[in-house]
Amino acid sequence: MNQMEHLNIYETPDRKLDKMVVVFSGWADAAEGASSAIKFLLRKLHAQKFADIDPEEFYDFSQTRPHSSRTRDGKRRIHWPTNEFSYLTDTDTESGIMVFVGVEPNLKWRTFSKTVARVAREHGVKTVIHIGALLDAVPHTRPVKLSGTASEPKLSEFLESQGIRSSNYQGPTGISSAIMDACINEGMDYTSIWGHTSHYLQAAPNHRIGSNLLQVLVKLLDLPLDLSELISAADMFNEEVAKAVANDEQISSYVTKLEGQYDEAVAAIEIPDPAELVRDLERFLRGEQRPPPTDP
Numbered sequence: 001m002n003q004m005e006h007l008n009i010y011e012t013p014d015r016k017l018d019k020m021v022v023v024f025s026g027w028a029d030a031a032e033g034a035s036s037a038i039k040f041l042l043r044k045l046h047a048q049k050f051a052d053i054d055p056e057e058f059y060d061f062s063q064t065r066p067h068s069s070r071t072r073d074g075k076r077r078i079h080w081p082t083n084e085f086s087y088l089t090d091t092d093t094e095s096g097i098m099v100f101v102g103v104e105p106n107l108k109w110r111t112f113s114k115t116v117a118r119v120a121r122e123h124g125v126k127t128v129i130h131i132g133a134l135l136d137a138v139p140h141t142r143p144v145k146l147s148g149t150a151s152e153p154k155l156s157e158f159l160e161s162q163g164i165r166s167s168n169y170q171g172p173t174g175i176s177s178a179i180m181d182a183c184i185n186e187g188m189d190y191t192s193i194w195g196h197t198s199h200y201l202q203a204a205p206n207h208r209i210g211s212n213l214l215q216v217l218v219k220l221l222d223l224p225l226d227l228s229e230l231i232s233a234a235d236m237f238n239e240e241v242a243k244a245v246a247n248d249e250q251i252s253s254y255v256t257k258l259e260g261q262y263d264e265a266v267a268a269i270e271i272p273d274p275a276e277l278v279r280d281l282e283r284f285l286r287g288e289q290r291p292p293p294t295d296p
Contacts, residue, residue, distance in 0.1 A: 006058070006115055009051045013087045013096060016124040019221060020098040022116075023131055027104055028174045030197040033133030033209030038101060040230050041214060045223065047086040047099060051119060055081045058105035058112050081105075085119055088223075097221060098125060104175045110182075113175070117182035127155075127189045129220060130176045131213050133206070136196035139259045140241055144212040145196040151180075152189040162216050164193060193217070200251060201241060207233040208241075 023029070023038045041047075059081055067079045083102035098120065105112050120128060138145050147167040150156040159166070180190045193216060195209035211227065211234040218225050245251050 006054050006111070007051060007119065008054060011048075011050045013048075013050055013098075013123065015087075015096040017087055017098040018095040018124050019127045019129065020100060020120050020125045021129050021131070021217065021221075022100045022102075022176065022179060024102050024104050024175055028132040028134070028176055030133040030135045031201060031206035031209065032204040033195050033197055033206040034131045034213060035101065036205030036207065037131065037210035037214040037217070037230070038099065040210070041088075041217070041223075041225065042086060042099060042101075044225055045088040048089050049084050049086045051085040053083040053102070053112070053115060055083070055103075055105075058107050059103075060106040063106050064103065095124075097223075098123060102175075109175060109178045113178040113182035116179055117186045117188070120183060120188065121186045125183075125188055128180070128183045128191070129217065130179065130190070130192040131194070131217060132174075132176060132192070133195045133197050133209050133213070135199040137258060137262070138196045138198055139255050139262050140198045140201060140208070140238070140245075141255065141259060142262060144209060146193060146212065146216065147196065148191060148193040150189070150191040151184055152191075155189060155191045158220060159191070159193070162219070164216070167192075167194065191220075200254065203237070203241070207237045210234070 021038065021041075023034050025032070025035045029035045064081055066081065069077050069079065071077055081103040083100070086099045086101070088097045088099065100116060100119075102116075136145065146162070146164045148159045148164045149167050150159055156166070176192060180192065183190050193213060195213045197206055197209050207230060211230045214225075214227060214230060217223070218227065245255055
């Protein structure tokens with residue numbers, strides 16, 4: 001094992017890795033909607049771990065506590081927070097895809113983020129895609145709401161083509177924003193896609209969110225991944241949630257009320273802004289008034 005500052009390197013990938021997928025458990029992973037999707041991806045496309053970040057400098061272990069378990073022979077084992085770099089070995093492409101799965105650190109966010117960005121840069125990453133899941137006042141009976149941001153116009157166009165609305169959030173942020181800043185400073189494009197999880201559902205993993213996030217990711221990365229297993233798990237999850245809600249009169253009443261509020265909010269968003277319509281018309285008329293090109 002080669003130790004380089006906070007980075008443990010176990011092997012060197014046999015290909016250039018021009019894209020990196022990032023996911024964090026915890027705050028940015030409501031009901032494990034994002035991390036469960038990436039675990040499915042890693043398993044199906046035979047990911048190979050090649051490096052990790054030593055947790056010692058980045059965690060307050062009284063806040064992010066390690067877990068202990070017993071082995072089959074009765075010995076106790078401690079599991080520390082892990083931040084692992086892998087690459088997909090079954091993508092049928094000359095260039096590869098790096099995947100970083102981590103736990104939001106408590107300390108030294110800038111050092112941590114620069115470490116992630118440096119690994120990406122040294123392996124040729126040009127585009128970084130973060131996926132996450134957040135709690136929101138959205139009913140489970142409506143299509144999964146996705147939101148996102150992108151640092152590059154083509155990525156923004158892709159998000160829009162998938163019905164993913166731009167996020168205008170301002171306020172306290174998570175480690176994914178620090179990673180975004182570090183990667184952009186290294187010259188990489190960055191996209192962040194979030195699945196909105198019904199806040200009243202505590203069941204995890206939420207395969208309904210995970211399957212929707214992964215469907216978008218597969219299109220964006222053009223991956224040869226069969227999602228039927230995950231979609232089946234999502235269907236089963238939806239059935240179990242429907243039964244549980246139907247058997248709880250209080251929650252059922254709340255969901256009905258939430259549906260009305262949500263539908264009204266969606267309808268309001270979809271109504272065109274009159275001022276924007278006027279601007280569009282003015283741009284169109286200016287284009288129409290341009291003289292036609294003359295023949296050479």
